[in-house]
Amino acid sequence: xxxxxxxxxxxxxxxxADSGIHGGHISHEYxxxxxxxxxxxxxxxxxxxxxxxxxxxxxxxxxxxxxxxASVEIAHTxxxxxxxxxxxxxxxxxxxxxMCCFGIGVSRLxxxxxxxxxxxxxxxxxxxxxxxxxxxxxxxxSLMSNVIVEMTSSSASRYLKGGILLDDxxxxxxxxxxxxxxxxxxxxxxxxxxxxxxxxxxxxPVIEVFTTxxxxxxxxxxxxxxxxxxxxxxxxxxxxxxxxxxxxxxxDELGAAGDENGPQK
Numbered sequence: 001x002x003x004x005x006x007x008x009x010x011x012x013x014x015x016x017a018d019s020g021i022h023g024g025h026i027s028h029e030y031x032x033x034x035x036x037x038x039x040x041x042x043x044x045x046x047x048x049x050x051x052x053x054x055x056x057x058x059x060x061x062x063x064x065x066x067x068x069x070a071s072v073e074i075a076h077t078x079x080x081x082x083x084x085x086x087x088x089x090x091x092x093x094x095x096x097x098x099m100c101c102f103g104i105g106v107s108r109l110x111x112x113x114x115x116x117x118x119x120x121x122x123x124x125x126x127x128x129x130x131x132x133x134x135x136x137x138x139x140x141x142s143l144m145s146n147v148i149v150e151m152t153s154s155s156a157s158r159y160l161k162g163g164i165l166l167d168d169x170x171x172x173x174x175x176x177x178x179x180x181x182x183x184x185x186x187x188x189x190x191x192x193x194x195x196x197x198x199x200x201x202x203x204x205p206v207i208e209v210f211t212t213x214x215x216x217x218x219x220x221x222x223x224x225x226x227x228x229x230x231x232x233x234x235x236x237x238x239x240x241x242x243x244x245x246x247x248x249x250x251x252d253e254l255g256a257a258g259d260e261n262g263p264q265k
Contacts, residue, residue, distance in 0.1 A: 013041045013071060015050045019078060022101070026079040031071035034115050038108075039073050042066035072112045076103045120217035124185040134160035135188035138177045141170035143192050148205050152190060155227045159234050160188065178210060182219045185212050188234070195224050209233065 019027040029052070031041050042051045044059035044066045051060060059066050078101050084090075085097040110130070117125035128134060135156050139149055149166075156164050165186070167177050174193040181189045189210035199206040204226050210219040225233060 013043065013050050013069070015041050015052045017052060017076070022078050022080065023083045024078050024080040024100075028077050029073050030075040030077075031069075031073050032112050032116060033069060034072040034112055035070060036072055036111065036115055037070045039071050041069050041071050043069050072108055072115075074105045074109050074112055076105075077101070117214035118185075119215050123183055123212070123217040125212065125214045125216075126185050128162060128187050131162065131187055132184060133165040133186050134162035135190055136165040136167050136177075136181045136184075136186045137190045137192065138167045138174050138181065139170070140174060140193040140197065143197060144168060144170060146192075146200070148192060148196060148200065148207075151205070151227060152192060152207055152230075155231050156188070156190065156234070158231060159238060178219065182210075182212055187212055189219055190230075199224075211237075 013031040013033075015029045015031060017027045017029040019025070031039060040052070042053060042059075043049075044051075044062060044064050046064040047059060047062040049059055049061045049066075051066065058064065080099040080101060082096040082098060085099055090097050113126060113130065114124060117127070119125075137149070137152055137156065143149065153164055153166070167181070169177060174191055178189055178191065189212070191208040191210070193208065195206055195208050206224040206226055207230060208224050209222040209230060211222055212219050222233070
């Protein structure tokens with residue numbers, strides 16, 4: 001089995017492991033590549049076999065020399081068979097249950113994910129499923145009481161259900177707040193500043209949009225757009241057409257956050 005991939009990020013290395021005190025016949029550990037070097041797996045480039053031995057000399061399947069990969073274990077599965085059901089008398093139609101158990105290393109998952117997606121200690125990168133917010137709205141001081149703020153929040157909330165942060169720290173420049181939002185890895189950064197202020201006088205209101213991406217340290221400037229265009233843009237990122245927001249496709253695999261709340265300060 002070859003490493004499963006989503007968005008060009010290798011997500012897991014399934015490795016057959018010792019069942020230990022849990023018993024059962026089959027056990028697998030699931031690892032992700034990690035520079036944290038908490039663990040390791042051996043990968044045979046010839047036949048695609050994964051294994052885990054302290055001093056491997058050759059692949060157990062094809063005898064080639066395996067490659068040692070630094071990793072972190074994020075999950076473990078056990079096929080327990082009837083060991084416990086027989087002891088407990090747990091049966092169905094007179095036969096003992098076949099049992100299994102699954103464990104996810106939640107405390108390891110967060111640092112492992114950050115390590116996979118981030119390339120700089122100055123810019124955190126997370127899948128949208130576990131990002132602190134789906135979007136942040138950065139508002140210039142002179143626009144704080146303008147109806148455009150509520151209109152933007154309402155437009156963003158139509159598809160972004162993981163929380164919208166309203167950054168109203170008007171003592172800080174929009175540029176500095178964009179920098180801080182990028183450090184948090186918030187997927188969508190929406191700016192209501194000079195471009196918006198000018199558009200209120202001359203044309204349909206526009207907002208500035210930035211996006212953050214895995215394996216990058218800087219936000220991508222998506223330009224100015226109307227609110228209708230922004231809704232279409234977000235919808236495209238979530239469901240197709242656009243392909244440059246890789247971590248949103250990771251979200252589709254992991255499941256969306258379900259926070260229905262509006263802007264939060």
